[in-house]
Amino acid sequence: MIVVGYTMMHNVVNRAQFVNTMNQDVQLGISGSVTQADLAPLRDSGRLGEFAVVYRVERLHQGGGYGDQGKHPLAWAVAVYIDSQLCRVFNARGAGREWNNIDRLGIWLREQGFWYWWTRNDLEPVGNASAEDEEQNDTPTPTPSSTFIDPPFSPF
16 A cells, blocks of 8 residues: 655755745645655556646755756756645655756656646746847758658559
């Protein structure tokens, strides 16, 4: 029998200062935690939801070649639905799993059996794009007639 934890530790020490992660958990509706090892049995028993939620968090762990938290203060975390409750994925040591690279996280999600997931980033500013002059490209844009070859005709 798999027991999913519905209590979370919200108080952590990050960069020598006290941080309470509960506000973000409450905002996202996260009500529990689950370990990575429990995902496959939960999927087999039909208790694991179809999609995951990938969201931005303040990085709490060093590693992955990104040890300078001043340069890389944020990471990606994952929450999954278990019995209609949103639970954050934790590691076996009881800490929230974090990814610095969203591409590697996408690979991990596929390995865990997720075909799709929602991504949200509440911690980084949006709308900071600046209008830049478009580069002049001397290469002509390919057209369907010049790029794609017609398939051979088959009467069958």
